[in-house]
Amino acid sequence: MSGPQRLVGKRALITGGASGIGLATAIRFKAEGARVALLDRDEDALDRAKQALSDAVLLPVDVTDETQVEEAFDSVMEQWGGLDVLVPNAAVQLIGRDAAVHELDREVWDLTIGVNLTGMYLTCKYGVRCLLASGGGSVICTASPTSQFGIGAGFDAYSASKGGVLALARVMANDYAADDIRVNAVVPGVTATPLIEGLIEDPEAINSLVDVIPMGRVGTAEDVTGVMVYLASDDSSYATGGVFTVDGGLTAV
Numbered sequence: 424m425s426g427p428q429r430l431v432g433k434r435a436l437i438t439g440g441a442s443g444i445g446l447a448t449a450i451r452f453k454a455e456g457a458r459v460a461l462l463d464r465d466e467d468a469l470d471r472a473k474q475a476l477s478d479a480v481l482l483p484v485d486v487t488d489e490t491q492v493e494e495a496f497d498s499v500m501e502q503w504g505g506l507d508v509l510v511p512n513a514a515v516q517l518i519g520r521d522a523a524v525h526e527l528d529r530e531v532w533d534l535t536i537g538v539n540l541t542g543m544y545l546t547c548k549y550g551v552r553c554l555l556a557s558g559g560g561s562v563i564c565t566a567s568p569t570s571q572f573g574i575g576a577g578f579d580a581y582s583a584s585k586g587g588v589l590a591l592a593r594v595m596a597n598d599y600a601a602d603d604i605r606v607n608a609v610v611p612g613v614t615a616t617p618l619i620e621g622l623i624e625d626p627e628a629i630n631s632l633v634d635v636i637p638m639g640r641v642g643t644a645e646d647v648t649g650v651m652v653y654l655a656s657d658d659s660s661y662a663t664g665g666v667f668t669v670d671g672g673l674t675a676v
């Protein structure tokens with residue numbers, strides 16, 4: 424695939440890069456001329472991703488493990504000598520286990536917050552150090568409509584984790600503005616990826632979701648990649664602390 428090549432010379436690391444939105448973003452970044460590193464805990468999915476991205480740096484890492492995260496960024500810096508774009512995107516949504524708070528198991532809470540929020544913090548902790556050492560860059564945090572609105576009834580742990588992601592993205596925009604590091608949040612709507620397989624395979628659940636999406640369809644991972652390219656590129660040179668929604672109108676109504 425050849426594109427307009429808006430990311431030539433950019434070095435990008437994407438967590439949760441072996442599946443769904445992360446993988447689609449990596450494929451699009453590569454088509455736009457970037458070098459990509461995929462960080463994911465799913466080694467089989469990383470192997471499959473290698474078929475589409477033969478020259479990608481593959482990092483089999485759990486984002487909740489600080490030592491592994493630190494070593495992954497060290498290895499990327501050794502191979503590339505710098506980093507320009509960071510996409511902290513790995514997350515879990517424990518469909519069938521996440522629940523309204525009075526029925527929510529502590530274990531499900533800890534697991535969800537651990538990956539989605541603590542994992543985001545650890546990725547940013549070491550990733551931002553690389554951007555600082557490289558003279559600036561762009562951080563693109565994958566948030567969710569549940570970051571801003573209480574529309575994920577029964578997904579209390581997931582919603583709380585994603586609220587934290589958005590708050591972290593905004594304060595980081597302030598922290599690092601003077602260092603030429605821009606930090607923005609992308610808010611995908613209901614997007615057909617393995618994350619929500621459990622919902623997509625349930626006709627009643629998916630139909631009731633589609634009913635409230637003005638565009639009348641679920642999104643694809645590819646739908647989200649255009650805004651990712653914009654935020655990774657120099658076209659977004661004055662955009663920081665922003666929330667970029669790609670949800671078919673879900674949260675507009």
Ligand SMILES: NC(=O)c1ccc[n+]([C@@H]2O[C@H](COP(=O)([O-])OP(=O)(O)OC[C@H]3O[C@@H](n4cnc5c(N)ncnc54)[C@H](O)[C@@H]3O)[C@@H](O)[C@H]2O)c1
Pocket residue numbers: 438439440441442443444445462463464465468484485486487512513514515538542565566567568610611612613614615616617618619
């Ligand atoms: N799909 C949706 O409807 C939707 C909606 C809003 C926001 N999002 C967000 O988009 C992002 C990408 O989700 P997706 O839909 O592509 O899901 P996905 O399940 O296809 O991809 C998530 C990836 O994260 C990886 N991952 C999970 N835990 C990890 C860990 N501890 N360490 C390293 N990697 C780990 C998984 O192995 C997987 O490859 C997530 O932040 C998600 O919350 C998705």
